[in-house]
Amino acid sequence: MSEMLSLEFMRTALLAALCVGLVAPMVGIFLVQRRLSLVGDGIGHVALAGVAVGVATQNSPVWSALVAAVLASVLIELVRARGRTSGDLALALMFYGGIAAGVVIINRADGAQTGTLTGFLFGSITTTSREELALFAALSVVIAGVVLLLRQRFFAVAGDEEYARASGLPVLALNIVLGVLTAVTVVVAMRVIGLLLISALMVIPNAAAQQLSGSFRAAGRWAVGFGVLASVGGVMASYQLDTAAGGTVVLLAIAVFVAAALAGSLRRALARRRHRHAERHLHEHGPDCGHAAVPHGDHVDYLHDGHRHAAHEGHYDEHADEAHVQPEPEEANR
Amino acid sequence: MLVRSTEVVRLHQAAFGYQGRPVVTDVDLSVRRGEVVAVLGPNGSGKTTLVKGLLGLSEHLSGEVSVLGTPLARLRDRTRVGYVPQRHTLTGGVRATVLEVVLTGLLSSRPWWRPLGRDALTPALAALDTVGLADRARFDVETLSGGQQRRVLIARALVARPEVLVMDEPTAGVDRTSQQVLAGVLRRLGEAGTTMVVVTHELSALRGVVDRIVEVDSGHLTYDGTPEGYAVHQAELARAAGRGPAAPDGRHTRTGETGGAR
Incomplete structure (x- = not known):
């Protein structure tokens, strides 16, 4: 080094x-x-x-x-x-x-x-x-x-x-x-x-970032991180391995993409295991749906027949208390 | 002139089209403040071209077009006219949150050297609240249902507080529950006095919201009047064609593609 x-x-x-x-x-x-x-x-x-x-x-x-x-x-x-x-x-x-x-x-x-x-x-x-x-x-x-x-x-x-x-x-x-x-x-x-x-x-760094974030702002930051990792890391690796720098940078970027894709699917799989969906839910909760709204961390649960329902990626989760994977912890103020 | 100021849209012998070719011609139309106008017509009739003309998205070929009392070409502040397009993807090839999409509705009201800051969050969240999606602000838009995505587009159009809202098929292609929610949103907006021009196939979904119906067929206005009168108009047409009475809600049978040039 x-x-x-x-x-x-x-x-x-x-x-x-x-x-x-x-x-x-x-x-x-x-x-x-x-x-x-x-x-x-x-x-x-x-x-x-x-x-x-x-x-x-x-x-x-x-x-x-x-x-x-x-x-x-x-x-x-x-x-x-x-x-x-x-x-x-x-x-x-x-x-x-x-x-x-x-x-x-x-x-x-x-x-x-x-x-x-x-x-x-x-x-x-x-x-x-x-x-x-x-x-x-x-x-x-x-x-x-x-x-x-x-x-x-x-x-x-x-x-x-x-x-x-x-x-x-x-x-x-x-x-x-x-x-x-x-x-x-x-x-x-x-x-x-x-x-x-x-x-x-x-x-490629953007493709990798898309695997990890649902927000444009956060994905942009991930992509810059991956880009720097691939280009600086690739040039270093090419020196150590005596390979062509350009090709090494791109291959490293692809490796980062594969790792990000794996990490993304792992995270989604874990999120699925750690939360429970509410039963088939046709009703949509909202400010004037008649169900009481209960603030819960960064979101709102709705009290529905003794259950606490929280909106999550197109369905409702049962929220007892702790185990919930936050949809997107990033600030959305782009 | 008082009469002028209550007129949000005024078209006189207007023609709109694409690449110099007219699609709708001889349009005389006046929309007053607070009116909710449904624009009906079969696919390819020119109704989308007509409303896109109000937004400067189709070419204004002849006649007079004034929006908010100003000839369209001289209307500088385009945020005064809100637009809800008919779209199936909201963000192109990347992911973004609901809030990020809604915030784009505020951009043209700021100078280019001033990016939106924290102060933009308040109107964005208020617009999302209007469409009942405040609790989804930080969700990836792609995870929302089709009906919810339409509401995101309505919130994006509302965020800059437009004086008139132009919507292209807001209820098309979404399930019945979402249609009812959407109709509720439009009803609330209508009751709050928002002027709306809505292209639609599903008049039944907007029953009670719409004050007035404009029908476009083969590039011409063929009806302009009350919803009640429209049912009579349809029945007369059907009788003339010897087909028996038409569906009283004026719903068209073909609801597939949107028709017209985008």
């Missing part, structure tokens, strides 16, 4: 991994919510064309990748907003065109050496320069700041776009901002896990 941290390139690599682990799930949760989990892949494909232009013109590939990715993300939102069925094909053309142009330009500029190309496609975290790290850190701060400020609006738009529009939220503008954040995240993650695997770190 101390040996690893004594190496300059490893310190840089771990800090870059920390940035990615933090921001990728923060942005990714809205992609999962919109059921557009794979859109990060598409932006990654287009970013490769930007990288290629940087390599060919001997400029920093990060900046040109950023420009290409941002343009792609804005275009995606404009195509989506038009809502035509041909939009899907338009996006496919753009994504494949991006990666194909990237491959052609890089090989042409690089004398057909595949090293540079694989570095961008699958990540080459240990070649991250200090200047790049500073840029990634600054971009990560911006991404995190914007998400924290606008997450409630992103949640509303991603959850129910039509309602958001009817209620007066600027839907297209919010979607474009989210698209740009996705593009910037792709570029920040490019060095660490590579353009082909980027979506994994936006999506």
Whole structure:
């Protein structure tokens, strides 16, 4: 461990991994919510064309990748907003065109050496320069700041776009901002896990978090924790095991997902064993149902023929006193 | 003008549609404050397009449309018109609590740089109380029944205290018990003086709540009047078609898909 941290390139690599682990799930949760989990892949494909232009013109590939990715993300939102069925094909053309142009330009500029190309496609975290790290850190701060400020609006738009529009939220503008954040995240993650695997770190920690929480706010926190665990842990493991960092990060994220899924089903099974359902219950308790309401911890029980009934996940539990699994202990004040 | 201020919705020769193509045309309609109007019509008749026109969700193609005394395009504060869409998923591909869904109804009343804080909880819980779901605030919405999820959407529409509530099939696709609970919620809202425009198939579920019926067929208004008059109108139509008297509650036989463009 101390040996690893004594190496300059490893310190840089771990800090870059920390940035990615933090921001990728923060942005990714809205992609999962919109059921557009794979859109990060598409932006990654287009970013490769930007990288290629940087390599060919001997400029920093990060900046040109950023420009290409941002343009792609804005275009995606404009195509989506038009809502035509041909939009899907338009996006496919753009994504494949991006990666194909990237491959052609890089090989042409690089004398057909595949090293540079694989570095961008699958990540080459240990070649991250200090200047790049500073840029990634600054971009990560911006991404995190914007998400924290606008997450409630992103949640509303991603959850129910039509309602958001009817209620007066600027839907297209919010979607474009989210698209740009996705593009910037792709570029920040490019060095660490590579353009082909980027979506994994936006999506998998969120998939894992969904196994453990029924609240959006809590799931977001879990996802960031899992993202940091997978990216920092994966980079460390890849150093110890001498494996490719990007792939290791993603495999670790999948392992975290499997563990979370197991923990989630275990918790649900325990919750089922520890509480008793009320008999088949057609009546619905409420403020004016006529049954006396009794405060019980963080909820209300209703007295029904000598039983205490508490609402729980679509049915009523018998509440004698102690044994009840709280539905969701998190604060709901997002 | 006093007359104007009591008029919540005023349509004159209005047409609405999608991508430039009209779906409903020549609509003359005026809804006064406190009225509960049911919009009926077969699938694909254009009734959803009509009410979506009041929300700016379908295109306003011609005629005059004013909502709350302002031409629709110039109505800045959209929270004054509440909307309960017909939906089957509430949160997209992730899970969220009832409270988190209801709070989204408050967002557009705040500037973008000010996220909702603790102070937003009070109106959100009050709205949930109105629909009888205050004790479910911290539940995952996916664990609620279909009828309860509809009530969550009503609470989301109520949280910003709208002056008029537009609802699309609030009672469709839920079991009879939930329908009765929903009807009770709408009745309480109606008694509290909330103006409502409700697209529905199940007029029987809303008996006693609805003051007025508007029927849309093939893109035109075909009836506008009292519920009692509507039963007569239906019977006349049925006689003209030689089919015998229609169901007096005006219920339509096809209750499957929602019809119309979403």
